[in-house]
Amino acid sequence: ASQPSYRIASIPGDGIGPEVVHATIQVVETLAKILGTFQIEFTHIPWGTKYYKQHGRYAAEDCLETLRQFDAGLFGAVGAPDVPDHLSLWGLLLAIRGPLQLFANVRPVRTFPGTKCPLNTATEGIDWVLVRENSEGEYSGQGGRSHVGQPWEAATEVAMFTRVGIERIIRFAFETAQSRPRRHLTVVTKSNSMRNGMVLWDEVAAAVAHDFPDVTWEKMLVDAMTVRMVAKPQSVDTIVGTNLHMDILSDLAAALAGSIGVAPSSNLDPTRKNPSLFEPVHGSAFDITGKGIANPVATFWSAAEMLSWLGEKDAAVQLMRCVERVCAAGTLTPDLGGSADTQGVVDAVCAEIVKLG
Numbered sequence: 001a002s003q004p005s006y007r008i009a010s011i012p013g014d015g016i017g018p019e020v021v022h023a024t025i026q027v028v029e030t031l032a033k034i035l036g037t038f039q040i041e042f043t044h045i046p047w048g049t050k051y052y053k054q055h056g057r058y059a060a061e062d063c064l065e066t067l068r069q070f071d072a073g074l075f076g077a078v079g080a081p082d083v084p085d086h087l088s089l090w091g092l093l094l095a096i097r098g099p100l101q102l103f104a105n106v107r108p109v110r111t112f113p114g115t116k117c118p119l120n121t122a123t124e125g126i127d128w129v130l131v132r133e134n135s136e137g138e139y140s141g142q143g144g145r146s147h148v149g150q151p152w153e154a155a156t157e158v159a160m161f162t163r164v165g166i167e168r169i170i171r172f173a174f175e176t177a178q179s180r181p182r183r184h185l186t187v188v189t190k191s192n193s194m195r196n197g198m199v200l201w202d203e204v205a206a207a208v209a210h211d212f213p214d215v216t217w218e219k220m221l222v223d224a225m226t227v228r229m230v231a232k233p234q235s236v237d238t239i240v241g242t243n244l245h246m247d248i249l250s251d252l253a254a255a256l257a258g259s260i261g262v263a264p265s266s267n268l269d270p271t272r273k274n275p276s277l278f279e280p281v282h283g284s285a286f287d288i289t290g291k292g293i294a295n296p297v298a299t300f301w302s303a304a305e306m307l308s309w310l311g312e313k314d315a316a317v318q319l320m321r322c323v324e325r326v327c328a329a330g331t332l333t334p335d336l337g338g339s340a341d342t343q344g345v346v347d348a349v350c351a352e353i354v355k356l357g
């Protein structure tokens with residue numbers, strides 16, 4: 001039988017993006033070679049701030065058609081010190097997520113070997129999945145500015161919630177919770193003070209819950225949720241919420257798990273009409289760009305999520321075991337208190353992968 005073969009768009013972007021993506025391609029290519037069960041080919045796509053400075057736009061005009069030719073995308077980071085962040089983010093990442101309807105942003109959070117969970121209550125560490133609505137809500141881009149530059153200048157930022165958009169993310173979150181041993185879902189809103197969109201979230205959640213009798217679910221206000229994540233981390237399993245709320249809660253979760261340098265994310269089109277995009281949670285990290293010390297683990301883990309999504313679950317598990325062994329053995333970058341550089345971690349993980357053969 002012929003081996004499955006995957007075509008991946010590699011979009012390293014800015015800052016440490018190219019460093020961690022380059023590191024990850026080495027590791028995944030080694031994995032494919034050693035396992036010999038699938039083929040994978042990465043195609044470099046140069047979008048980002050350098051491209052913007054040459055072409056006046058962050059991504060090519062036909063970027064969506066380009067991406068649709070691939071099975072998935074691996075993304076680094078976008079953002080440069082000399083370009084306002086709203087231009088870079090909307091120019092690249094948000095220009096892809098919305099139009100490709102990558103409506104589910106999934107962020108697994110787990111205390112990793114070699115990382116220290118700052119919570120002393122979490123003796124067993126953290127093991128959560130955060131599901132973020134990724135296509136509408138507070139980041140719909142609706143709003144405007146009037147009387148610019150005047151003392152009476154005004155700006156609006158409209159949060160837009162649709163029944164279709166809420167229902168599909170809630171359904172996806174219930175399915176995610178159902179696939180995990182604890183079968184527990186927390187739906188995060190702010191339906192006490194936001195009495196329209198957030199109340200619609202609550203109503204849709206209650207309706208969808210009827211289709212998942214084996215999942216226990218509850219509602220929680222976002223402010224109370226921050227307290228619970230810190231004070232009672234073991235009471236949480238799968239969490240779903242809006243674009244803005246989960247943006248914030250997922251950074252908190254990454255910090256509670258130990259480091260932003262290990263946190264992965266997936267931008268999924270669960271209908272599989274479009275290729276999904278996998279990326280570390282962190283950004284360009286200007287302070288360490290070019291030093292060769294960026295932690296590549298978040299991107300390794302993102303690539304493992306990608307392999308799993310493509311159907312290579314076993315390869316994904318093997319990859320993560322190798323990464324965990326290397327971290328547990330103390331080969332860590334400085335953000336985790338170690339003294340290894342990026343390439344040192346790559347070499348150590350590749351050495352573990354070779355042992356699988």
Ligand code: NAI
Pocket residue numbers: 016020076077078079080081085089093260261279280281282283284285286287288293294295296298333335
């Ligand atoms: P950041 O995530 O780039 O950096 C925050 C801190 O974490 C820095 O001290 C950095 O050195 C450290 N850090 C991040 N990733 C690391 C890694 N892999 N290894 C070791 N240390 C790591 O967030 P910041 O500083 O708020 O944003 C910098 C730029 O990145 C901005 O332009 C921002 O807009 C952009 N950004 C882009 C994102 C994306 O492309 N998805 C996400 C977040 C920020």
Ligand code: MG
Pocket residue numbers: 247248251
């Ligand atoms: Mg964020």
